[in-house]
Amino acid sequence: MKVYPQDIEEKLGFDQIRKYLIQFCQSLRGAQLAQKAKPTEKYEVLVKWLAQAKEMIRLKGSSEDKVSFEFPDIDDYLIRIKVPGSFLDPLDFHELKRGVNTLSSWVLFFQKRGEDYPELLSLSSQIELDPNLAIHIDKTIDDRGEVKDSASRELAEVRSKIAKSERAVRSAIQKVLKKAKADQFTEEDSTLTVRDGRLVIPIKAEHKKRIRGFVHDESATGQTVFMEPGEVLDLNNQVRELKYAEKREVIRILIELSDHVRANLKDLKSGASLLEKLDFIHAKALLASHINGIVPELVKSTQCALVNALHPLLYLTHKESGKSVVPLNLDLDHQKRILIISGPNAGGKSVALKTVGLLQYMAQTGLPVSVGEESKMGLFSSIFIDIGDTQSIEDDLSTYSSHLTSMKYFLKNTDKKSMFLIDEFGKGTEPQFGGAIAESVLHELNKKRAFGIVTTHYQNLKKIGDETPGLINGAMKYDLDALEPLFELEVGKPGSSFAFEIAGKIGLPYSIIESARSKIGSSHVAYDQLLNQLEKEKDKFEKLSKKLSADQADISKVRKDYEDLRSMLEDDKKRIIKEAKQEARHIIDNANKDVERVIREIKESKASKERTKAARDKLDEKKSSLKSKPVSKAVKLKEGDVVRVVGQESSGTIQKIKGKQAEVLFGSMKSIVSIEKLQKANNTPQVSYQKKVKKLGIDLTSKMANFDHEISIRGMRADEALGKVESFIDEALLVGADEIRIVHGKGHGVLREIVRNVTKGHPSVAGVADEHADRGGAGISIIKLQ
Template sequence: MIYPQNAIDKLGFTEIRDLIKEKCLSEAGRLMVEKIQPQIKVDQIDRFLRQTHEFKQLLQHDEPLPVDHIYPIKPLADKAKLEGSFLSEDELYRMLLALRTVFNIIRYFNDREGQYAHLELLFEHLPIEKSIIRSIEKVLDDRGKLKNNASRLLEAITNEIIKSEQEARKRLDSVFKQAQANGWTADGGLTIRDGRFCIPILAENKRKLKGLIHDESATGQTAYVEPEEVFHLNNKVRDLEFDRRREVVRILTELTSEIRPHVPLLLSYHGLITKLDFVRAKALFAIDLQANMPILDKEASVNLVQARHPILYLNSLRDKNEIVPLNIKIDATDRIILVSGPNAGGKSVCMKTVGLLQLMVQSGVLIPADESSSVGIFKQIFADIGDDQSIESDLSTYSAHLSKMKHFTTFANARTLVIIDEFGTGTDPQFGGPIAEAVLEQLNTKQVRGVITTHYSNLKLFANHTAGVENASMLFDNQKMQPLYILQIGKPGSSYAFEIAQKIGLSKDILEYAKLKIGVQQKKVDTMLVDLERDKKEIVDTKYVIGKRERELVELKSKYEKLNSDLENNKREIIRNAKEEAKLILKDANKLIENTISEIKTVKADKDKTKEIRSKLNQSLDKHSKSLEKDAKNNKPVVSNVTPELEVGDWVRIEDSGSEGEILEITKSNTLIVALGELRTVLKRNRVTKLRSKEKSAAKKRISSIATESAADFYPELDVRGMRTEDALQKIELVLDRAVMIGYPSLKIIHGKGDGILRKFIRDYLRKYNHVSRFEDEHADRGGDGITYAYIG
């Protein structure tokens, strides 16, 4: 599929594999990464990509996967498979820890059934065989050592050894004291020689104490004697230890025989944990790259949007530089993109980005490009990059290029992606150009897809009038004389040879002489390309400005339409309310008039009575008018209460949490620095409420009592050995928070050594904890890197 084989190295895929290997937790996972190869089956590629994408989502948005102990199970299963063999205590303990991790992983995904559908395919129908763990736990303790009561005989032998050792030690102490009383002993206490307890005796007294001399000092002045009285007891202990070893071997052999029928299942567990480690490494690498899963296209096409070269992107993150993303499209219409432009303008990076991202996708690795990008599947990827001259094969640089062109034109087809750098170079341009054009025509006839970089003008002209081959150029700012690293499809680019030479400082005489040497036609072509480049840049800049203004106009139009809509709604609401109010006024007025007419009729138009009734009518109307004026005054906007001014020393309550604290400082940007006990926090003014005097006193008492209680019962040492990573980190967080709260300067965390996984997670967490200024190992004599001191400041 890949030709030549070193194309994988030249495109940078080997470096990608090495970076993924660094993310693996197990050697089996690293070996799996080493075997990554581009695939051609769409379903298989899709499954690999989706598994990586799902694991990336899990790492970013879900609880951590329980991968505390990843040990290789296969070597242990292979050993257990042999009849008569047995696994040692350490091997059984590693198997136990690995199986616990496997079972926790299976439960993790069972609890999220359906959420990670493609990851679940890795362990479909894989059972949790608890009997293996139960069998091991019967004979091993929590430290991985054989239990003394693993069998009745072992318990009896162990008790007898303890009893015999105590008796021997008692006798030895008695003899030692007697020898000291007689003045026979040298300086120092009891010591061990050849695995036996001995008494240091002065050389001149060594015959006075009956026993076996095991050793003597370098000076010869001290002899180390095992007294005769304890010799037979020590021999008894030695015999018992041999008996115990035989019983241990019997127990381990029996346990291994119990495990042997489960060897196929153990190998399946090994496969699961290896595959998960492999996919996890790819997902972690994708997070580093900010990579996404592209759309898979069954057609042989490429449409990369905002794509970045992975290695350059990682370097830019480290160096805090920005790289210009690439947009490129290869399809049935524009099959071959011929990229031209200035040297060091980004042509080769553009070409390698396409080739490398294609290899990554077909290998199931997410790519640093927008998720709207689409990538097809190619059955063959051919590349001609760099110098492949060979002394052994008697190949010059150009001969090596021609050998590859022969292979390309013979075996390439419509499902082939061709990547060629500096097409046609290596020989006399007068002949290299036409040969390259003939090869390009042949590749185009075969419907090949690809990206080719060149400086040859004849190839640019060929692409200009040939269907299927499209010119493209890397933009160059000929005012500032620097490349822009932007790919522009549709027009060829100038090499800017004279302009770059002038910028470097080459003599004007040399440049003028060189211009005389090139053909008039070639000079016109190059001048035309430079002018086109300049015009194109102006058009691009103008389009950008126009596009920006159009977006601003669309935004303003949207705001205007919303405001207009709100005004219309308010207007309709005001008119509706006014009409309702007018109806009520007319109704009351009609009622008042009808009552007045009725009263006038009742008094039969008596002048005095009529005058009195009219007076009442006028009073009612005046009263109604005053009511309307009062309503109008009440409808004026009400000014809200002004927030009380805050000063340093005031006590406030945080609205969203209910915590209370004292203002230490008010910054120029009108934000507050508030003390919550020993903690300090920065808050906006509108998030707090000033406490009244009674509330302030109560808050002070609460803070004081909390600090006193915490300081009294706080213990600055924490033991998390044997705990799951998640539980350990939660416990550490609680104790750290209390330490910060009461102002304690340091915390001692005992996590043990093991394989260093728990230590790594703990120290990663401490790096992110704002109040931890530094951390360090305990002294080597007192635990070394099995203990971490975290300093708070």
């Protein structure tokens, strides 16, 4: 893959990404792979790289697949053990054991789950390790990197003898030291020490001839000598001989273990290669987690569709300080290949350009990138950039000359598979000439059907961006109220530099600004004013759109409340009818039982007059009791009556009567109900509405108790303040407030004007006035509600 210039990685910031990648590698060989990683234009190779990274990310997030993610270097040990008869130190075997254990876990994993991770499996090259090798090493070397006593019977015996002999030496020499202290041949606080691997005692130099033994050393002042008493000389010699025997047995064991390793050398070398590759791929997975990245969807054609893309280094910087990064969204295809980004200084143009370049370079190096899942990244055969000041003292080139040198290279080497990135296109010389040359170069690059992004302030480049096929304008959004950049790219229209507005905010005298306007010509001013006007109109449209969305949401909520109420009324109607039928059936059943009982009594009494009369009296009594049950009489209802549905507590007010139907207002919801189902209610509809509202999930009592009659919108953006004020008024009306206060500050009066516009013509606002001068004056608005 062709890149320009040579220091492209430093200019894009990829050198910092590479440092993170190297840092995440555990092995030297893995870090070397990270150091040598370069972008590729080969689709099949890149697909494999990205698939490996994606599988590793998935594997690290899996709770089912257990595998070791330790990747120690083992190549050097395999090289040193290559010669027959050679052997490794115990500490070397300890590290080799870590590598063999890791390798064994991956071999076992590939045997069980390799088909689920095909790209990682393809790296293993069918490695077949001797399963006894890891067991042999583990039985021989302990976790401290020393040969275990149990490595052989002979070693266990000799170490036991050494321990026994050392105890005898220590016991004998302690007796000599005790006597020397008693004879004052040594200091009272003297202790045993070691010289040349042998236990000795410190003796004052003037008494050294008083004790039989061998002098091994003396102190720096010469006043103390370190003697090995004659009583322990033979014992120490015995210990030394036993240690020689221990060393010979350890070497024999290490040679035997080395032979076992050497027998598996071929597979271990393949394993070492696998470990360093896995280490490098594992570092990619750690990088993805670090920068909140993913493996993007790769398309074979030249394309760049970024959704919620973040500059990874900017993301890390802001993450440390707790800030958020505004994501970048853009789509370059064969119809719109070259994006011209304009806008104010420090508005984010260069960051947007570098974000695209860095992410493309990372993706073609096979690394995860910080983009959204919907993003699609194409393949380019070359990436050329012209970013920053490339002034060269050695070549005696000015800044503009160096830019022209870059343009010459671009024009010579760019084709339809190239991506070019040019920051501040045409700068460094007189705008009149720089803009003209930049326009001509851009036309030529467009003819080559290359893909690219340029940033500029030149009006002529913005103009051709609207008129030329293949080109498209983009603008960095700007808050016109606060005169602050929003760092958000908007594709489809050019942006203003807002030079005069920024100058006014900074405090440049008005006369200077007006003089500057007159000097640049009316056409330039008109064009810039048109851009500003378009931006204002767009902001106004967005606010209206948000308000419309809010209104639609309110309508949907009211409709849902109405449907809930209607459904509840229907359910109550069905329940009442069902209960009435059940009661009627119960009455009839009881009546039938009474009749049957009377008939039975008459028959049993053989129709005696007294018993017959008594039975008839009982039936008459039952009949009278049934007739005496209260029957609802039809009451004539009229508009304005407070009514409720039969069997319900909720009450409302009749708005209209049409034939046998009545339109009833339950709280704020209207419902059409049959007059036959209505009856006059004694309670007021307001109380029943509050109960109904509670059933719908709104606790008005709680809202009224906790309602704060004052809010502050100081420091808010215009659209945010607009929504806040509208919501506050709605809430105040809901709880029945008579008056509310809105603190907006004085400033330029923008927020005060927003409050006035919201309340102007509002059907529920009786009036608006400034607070008393002693309590805030024009900085606070008092709104009277009706």
